[in-house]
Amino acid sequence: xxxxxxxxxxxxxxxxxxxxxxxxxxxxxxxxxxxxxxxxxxxxxxxxxxxxxxxxxxxxxxxxxxxxxxxxxxxxxxxxxxxxxxxxxxxxxxxxxxxxxxxxxxxxxxxxxxxxxxxxxxxxxxxxxxxxxxxxxxxxxxxxxxxxxxxxxxxxxxxxxxxxxxxxxxxxxxxxxxxxxxxxxxxxxxxxxxxxxxxxxxxxxxxxxxxxxxxxxxxxxxxxxxxxxxxxxx
Numbered sequence: 642x643x644x645x646x647x648x649x650x651x652x653x654x655x656x657x658x659x660x661x662x663x664x665x666x667x668x669x670x671x672x673x674x675x676x677x678x679x680x681x682x683x684x685x686x687x688x689x690x691x692x693x694x695x696x697x698x699x700x701x702x703x704x705x706x707x708x709x710x711x712x713x714x715x716x717x718x719x720x721x722x723x724x725x726x727x728x729x730x731x732x733x734x735x736x737x738x739x740x741x742x743x744x745x746x747x748x749x750x751x752x753x754x755x756x757x758x759x760x761x762x763x764x765x766x767x768x769x770x771x772x773x774x775x776x777x778x779x780x781x782x783x784x785x786x787x788x789x790x791x792x793x794x795x796x797x798x799x800x801x802x803x804x805x806x807x808x809x810x811x812x813x814x815x816x817x818x819x820x821x822x823x824x825x826x827x828x829x830x831x832x833x834x835x836x837x838x839x840x841x842x843x844x845x846x847x848x849x850x851x852x853x854x855x856x857x858x859x860x861x862x863x864x865x866x867x868x869x870x871x872x873x874x875x
Contacts, residue, residue, distance in 0.1 A: 642695035644683055645703040648672060649719045654712040660703060660721055662686055663736060663838075664743065664845025668715060676700050681875050688873035689746075690739070714772075715850050720826070724838040728822050736841040737812055743848040744805040746871035750852055751780045753869035754859045761858025776855050780804070783851040787811055790840050793829035808844065 649656040650672065657675040659665035665686040669675030680698045687694045710716040728736070751757070757777040764774055773779040784804040791798035791811040796818070798811035815821050815837075822837070829835045852872050859868045 642683075642697075643699045643701055644679065645701050646679070647704040647706070647719060647721050648675075648702050649706045649708050649712060649717055651708045651710060651712040656712050656715065656717055656719075657700075658719070658721070658842075658846070659683060659686070660723060663739065663842035664849050666846055666849065668713070670713070672702075685873045685875050689871070718831070718833040720834045720836065720839050721842075724836050724842065725826050726838070727824075728837055730822065733822055733837070733841075736838070740841050740844040741805065741809060741812070743845045743852075744808045747780070747783060747848050747852045747855075748804050749871050750856060750869050751776055753867075754855070755863055755867065759862055761862060762854060773851065773854075776859060779851045779855045783848060786844075786847055790843055791815065793833075793835040794824055794827055794837055794840050 644662070645660045647658040647660055649658070653671050655667075655669045655672050655675040657667045657669070657672070657679060659679070659682070662683065665682055667675045667678035667682050669678060679700050683698055684694045704721060706719050708718065710718060754776045757780075758775050760774055761776060761779070762772070762774055764771070773782045784807065785800055787800045787804070787807045788798045788811075791814070794815075796811060796815045798807070798814055800807050802810075824837050826834055826836045849872065853874055856868060856870060856872070856874050
């Protein structure tokens with residue numbers, strides 16, 4: 642199976658995205674390090690979707706962007722060429738279902754953690770502030786982008802309720818707009834370009850970043866058999 646990837650990088654640090662598997666990604670201190678992680682990411686992503694897992698997997702760099710952002714902290718402003726095209730109704734329904742399933746699975750993972758205030762990762766600060774350290778902080782942060790992501794494509798949304806509920810209401814508000822599938826590419830905050838396709842991918846990607854950190858940290862603290870793994874992380 643050939644996996645076409647978008648390579649976003651800054652001074653060697655790499656974010657590598659699987660273009661045709663929205664939300665699948667790896668990070669690394671170099672391109673080679675990120676490529677080495679990609680087969681495991683593809684296998685867990687396809688297992689999460691319930692799709693057959695192919696072997697072998699070949700990584701191809703299809704697009705590239707040199708960024709000024711702090712890539713090592715998963716700061717990204719990339720938009721793929723394919724994300725600039727309008728969605729069909731069928732494509733939208735598939736991606737929406739994945740984004741909602743991702744929210745539901747992150748909530749299930751979070752709820753399985755016995756002590757949501759236990760430290761799961763070392764305390765660390767970035768330019769943007771303290772990195773989420775506990776399951777409660779990771780979950781709250783992941784949910785908090787709901788209004789931001791929908792807002793970047795001009796949809797009024799909020800962060801009330803659980804992560805699944807507020808995301809579902811965001812989609813309801815989007816679908817209430819006429820011709821919502823034809824939304825153009827929009828220049829949003831900080832000069833970053835957004836589209837409906839990109840927003841859908843970003844939800845799944847952001848969930849995977851923090852779900853993986855939550856799962857790995859909780860397994861170290863509580864034991865792997867105590868924590869749900871709906872994302873099929875390996």
